[in-house]
Amino acid sequence: MEFDFPELPPVAYDEVRRGVIQTIRRRKHFRRAVWTVTEVAACVMLAATGLFVLRQPAIPPAPVSLVRFPEVAAPAVAHSLPPRHRRARKQRVAPAQPLMVRLETDDPNVIILWTVN
Amino acid sequence: MTISAREPDILARATLGDQSAFEELMRMHERQVLLTSLRLLGRLEDAQDAAQETFLKLYRNLRVFGSITEIRPWLYRVTVNVCRDLAKKRGLLAHETPEFDIAVEDGRVEQIGLEQQRVLLAEALRYLPDKERAAIVLREIEGLDTNEVAVILGSSAATVRTQVSTGRARLRGILTRLARRKHGV
Numbered sequence: 001m002e003f004d005f006p007e008l009p010p011v012a013y014d015e016v017r018r019g020v021i022q023t024i025r026r027r028k029h030f031r032r033a034v035w036t037v038t039e040v041a042a043c044v045m046l047a048a049t050g051l052f053v054l055r056q057p058a059i060p061p062a063p064v065s066l067v068r069f070p071e072v073a074a075p076a077v078a079h080s081l082p083p084r085h086r087r088a089r090k091q092r093v094a095p096a097q098p099l100m101v102r103l104e105t106d107d108p109n110v111i112i113l114w115t116v117n
Numbered sequence: 118m119t120i121s122a123r124e125p126d127i128l129a130r131a132t133l134g135d136q137s138a139f140e141e142l143m144r145m146h147e148r149q150v151l152l153t154s155l156r157l158l159g160r161l162e163d164a165q166d167a168a169q170e171t172f173l174k175l176y177r178n179l180r181v182f183g184s185i186t187e188i189r190p191w192l193y194r195v196t197v198n199v200c201r202d203l204a205k206k207r208g209l210l211a212h213e214t215p216e217f218d219i220a221v222e223d224g225r226v227e228q229i230g231l232e233q234q235r236v237l238l239a240e241a242l243r244y245l246p247d248k249e250r251a252a253i254v255l256r257e258i259e260g261l262d263t264n265e266v267a268v269i270l271g272s273s274a275a276t277v278r279t280q281v282s283t284g285r286a287r288l289r290g291i292l293t294r295l296a297r298r299k300h301g302v
């Protein structure tokens with residue numbers, strides 16, 4: 001049994017090659033088209049987002065306070081040293097004034113005055 | 118400059134997207150791919166479709182190859198697989214041949230002309246089971262080494278030997294029947 005096959009005409013090979021090259025080109029064009037569409041879509045999205053942001057109503061500025069509070073400087077904290085606990089100072093109490101009670105009697109000429117310390 | 122000296126350059130250029138280099142690469146392997154496809158499928162149109170699919174797979178996988186020598190066995194393997202898929206998809210292969218007769222009837226087929234023998238052989242190949250047909254085509258027609266065929270088909274050398282032997286016997290039976298039916302020998 002001889003396995004002898006005839007040669008194929010060159011046109012048979014040409015057709016295969018042409019078909020492959022055409023398919024590769026078509027796929028390249030398709031890929032390029034897909035990229036172009038994607039890029040355009042991305043640009044449109046960006047533009048739309050930009051427009052949307054620009055058209056938002058401006059936020060009114062915060063009202064300016066006319067009352068000025070004195071600035072209180074924050075107490076400096078020594079970072080390196082542990083906090084020192086100071087003893088609370090005893091507040092000085094002003095010396096109490098003597099309390100005077102005035103009692104009036106039926107007799108307008110007599111008035112009793114009490115002084116309480 | 119010899120072709121073999123240019124080959125690595127062709128692969129490198131084709132990998133970088135040079136279309137003319139890829140065309141040259143196709144020219145180098147087109148005979149192998151198209152004839153194997155034709156022997157596996159039996160019809161030129163189907164074989165051309167299979168060859169195109171095989172080369173497109175090659176184009177997509179060009180970066181896989183370290184050297185050009187790796188392409189040939191890879192192409193055989195892909196060709197066999199593509200042909201198998203295409204045959205299944207299109208229902209090309211007719212295994213329902215009437216009464217497979219493995220009995221050898223020497224002398225009958227040889228009585229018809231060479232051209233008729235070729236036609237009959239091409240037709241008879243279509244009736245072989247997938248693996249036997251692939252083994253016969255690669256081993257007997259393409260002339261590959263048994264070990265190479267085993268690697269391409271993903272089986273052992275012993276299995277390939279068995280497939281070739283059984284395939285030959287089966288083929289002879291089919292040929293005899295076809296010759297008797299068509300040419301009355």
